[in-house]
Amino acid sequence: MHESPYWDPYRVDITQNPYPFFKRLREEAPLYYNEEYDFYAVSRYDDVKRGLSEHQTFISSRGGILELMRAGVEIPKGVFIFEDPPLHTVHRGIVARMFTPRRINGLEEQIRALTRRTLDRLVGREEIDFIADVGAVIPMAVIGMLLGIPEEDQQRVRQITDARMRTKEAGKPLDYSSGFQLAMGFEEYLDWRAEHPSDDVMTELLNVEFTDEQGVRRKLTREELVTFCNVLAGAGNETTNRLIGWTAKVLAEHPDQRRLLLEQPELIPDAIEEVLRFEPPAPHVGRWIARDTEFQGQRVPAGKPLMCLVGAANRDEEKFPDGERFDIRRERRVPHLTFGTGIHTCIGNVLARMEGRIVLEELLARFPEWEVDLERARLIQTSTVRGWETLPAWVGKGPRRSVHPAPNPAEETAGTEGDAPPSHIAGAWRIVVQGPTGPMPTTLRLVDRDGALMGEQSGEGGTSPVEGASYDPATGEIRWQNRIERPMRLTAHFSGTVRGGRMAGEVKVGFIGKFPFTGERLEEGA
Ligand code: HEM
Incomplete structure (x- = not known):
């Protein structure tokens, strides 16, 4: 048929x-x-x-x-x-x-300089990764340019946000590990820019008056701008x-x-x-x-x-x-x-x-x-x-040979020292969920209290305690769950497998669906 x-x-x-x-x-x-x-x-x-x-x-x-x-x-x-x-x-x-068009065309030179810097660093290598080395680097930095964050300010804002981070409650750092957006923190940048006005897009947006859908003439709220x-x-x-x-x-x-x-x-x-x-x-x-x-x-x-x-x-x-x-x-x-x-x-x-x-x-x-x-x-x-x-x-000139040989599946199942399940899971992990609107990075912190695993997970949606966590060092299987508050209250159930300093698995988010995630160990803990 x-x-x-x-x-x-x-x-x-x-x-x-x-x-x-x-x-x-x-x-x-x-x-x-x-x-x-x-x-x-x-x-x-x-x-x-x-x-x-x-x-x-x-x-x-x-x-x-x-x-x-x-x-x-x-x-x-x-x-x-x-x-x-x-x-x-x-x-x-x-x-x-x-x-x-004026603003976008005005970015061409900056984008070219950024691209040249990014690619020059790769010259001489025999192998590159078009995503990790190029795709993950350039578009995010271009968003920063578009928002009018000059490079010298990027440094200054980073210092301010770093200082703020140090004053934060222990165990509740912002996630700074996943590149420009979070490294800069739009919230922090906006607050800083409000105090340091300049001739840029953000200052313009902070000052712009518009008529909203209810006919009210007003400025944008901080929350609207962050959105x-x-x-x-x-x-x-x-x-x-x-x-x-x-x-x-x-x-x-x-x-x-x-x-x-x-x-x-x-x-x-x-x-x-x-x-x-x-x-x-x-x-x-x-x-x-x-x-x-x-x-x-x-x-x-x-x-x-x-x-x-x-x-x-x-x-x-x-x-x-x-x-x-x-x-x-x-x-x-x-x-x-x-x-x-x-x-x-x-x-x-x-x-x-x-x-x-x-x-x-x-x-x-x-x-x-x-x-x-x-x-x-x-x-x-x-x-x-x-x-x-x-x-x-x-990208090498000579005959092709792989710089990092592909993992041998037979070896993987046997489990070499590097990819065996670790004996302890406690510590900080960077978890990236491939969510419905793109990668969503978070930091997972786990502590072992007399055999009971607890901790918290923080990301853009805030920080929430980890519940029902379990880890089996014999198989590398890990499970935990936490509660998401935004855009609505939902429970996220994570389950995956840990090998060496990495983990991968799936998270089920309420009734929205299941999404894959990967994790990488940032530091070991007790
Ligand atoms: C190759 C790259 C891109 C592709 C394939 C793409 C694709 C799309 C598509 C298909 C839509 C329409 C969605 C709809 O009709 O519901 C859209 C809207 C949008 N895109 Fe892109 N986009 C790209 C790059 C960008 C860039 C670089 C930006 C900004 C820096 C951007 C910002 C937006 C925004 C804000 C909207 C919403 C527009 C609206 O609803 O009025 N996109 N994009």
Whole structure:
């Protein structure tokens, strides 16, 4: 029997290569209904475009992520990617000040200098990781530039936040380990900037007067500003990181086209456009169907999620002939939908394109060729973003040999000294959950009180005590749970396996869903 096409955003075999599934949906079920998760999906270009742009029928305020929409989670005010007019119009209007062509073009030199510094450090190495060494570094620093945090201030703010951290109650430090956003702390920066006004975006935003949705003329609250910063970091960091990964991966697989870019660097913007079409970092965007409508001549009822399959639309043969082929010289008759369309069109699209272009230009200038090591690369999909979490690549000139040989599975099961379960688990661990909106770093502190494990876990959502913790040194199995207060009260159940100084597993967060996490030991404790 001919099985009907199937798609959901969670199945790992689909995520690995969703394109054959997308093709079948376009051809056999252009209006698709998934019974298991009770949502609709559209895959043809015109339908996806309509889903994204008819904002009164397909609304954003239930959240653009399937599990958020299904759970009916309340979205904090100011997260305007998940808002509808009139609130969305007000909030987007304020943030749009940061994205004027003058401001964005003004960043080009700074981004280039940052990229050069970042890549120069890699020259001479035989192997690099496109994510750890490039993708995880540049987009986050660019958000800092966008918010107008000058480099000399970054140092000063770091000193202030470090000093504040030292005065904090013992055992309750902020998590400073995961890069720029947390290292700077938007809250701290805003407070500091309020006391030290200057000619920058933040000072402007602190002083801006606007008319809110209730017609009241006022300034932004500190909380609103922090939310905006986090929305920008959340929407612009992970996605651009994945764009960098896809650029490296796809060009490594098309060396002829990469060579062409060396000969004709003016084609680099076209190459970025084609990578965006071919491997969109956000392959599906969700909406809530607010009133009865139709797709493909069939009735679609209000009150269900609609998944707009951008990754499928971008390869619709009707609009992109030979759409499954990567071709930087393709004639672009219609735009891809990678940045969405309509009132929610990605506000950072010019910036993301610029970052992609600069990174590729500077990359080719230093490493004309590279070969990715797909055996050791890891692809992840959160509920919003699909891309490489690690992408090791051989950039050496001589014949390829792996600098860090791939782990031997036989050896792993036998357990060498380095990867055996540790005898004690107490200490500080950096735990990163791959949550629905991207990686969520936290610090887990465990103490052993006469065989009973206790402690706390702190991250952006605050600090909460760890409950029901257990660890078995014979197997390396660990379990614990804690309570999350924001965006709502939920219990998170962690379970995983510890090997050496690392752990990995899964966290079940209330009814929202299950997410993978990884952990790394920061320090040993008693
Ligand atoms: C390759 C990189 C990027 C991709 C693929 C991407 C993708 C998207 C998509 C598909 C949307 C529309 C969501 C919807 O219709 O519900 C969106 C919106 C948004 N993006 Fe991006 N984005 C990228 C980079 C950035 C950057 C660099 C920033 C900022 C620094 C940013 C900030 C935003 C914001 C604030 C919104 C919400 C706009 C609104 O709701 O009005 N994005 N992005």
